Amino acid sequence: MTVAGCEVRLHDTTLYNSLFRYDDILLVNPHVLGQPASTNPILHLKWAGAGGWFDDYAHSFDHVWVRAHPWTPEHEGTTTHGQD
Incomplete structure (x- = not known):
């Protein structure tokens, strides 16, 4: 499924947070070792x-x-990436 203006990319960079960007809005989910991302805070930056x-x-x-x-x-x- 494609959505106009939306793109997903894959990388194998070691990151310590997840970043979701929407124009001038940035959601940052910092990762705490040993905890799933869903239990960590979200920073809503504008x-x-x-x-x-x-x-x-x-x-x-x-x-x-x-x-x-x-x-x-x-x-x-079909592709290995990240922590697979």
Whole structure:
């Protein structure tokens, strides 16, 4: 299934948080060792000008994004990545 304006990419970078970006909104889910992501907090960041946490996390997101490869349904389960 494709959705206009939505893309998923896969990477094998070691990260200590999950990042979900929607234009000027960034959701950051920091990972605590030994706990599932669903039990950890979500930081809801909104861009409010240059500098600050949003830009720091966005820069991290962009660094990984440009090196990741697009996920496609027809390749589901055929590629090893991350912690597989």
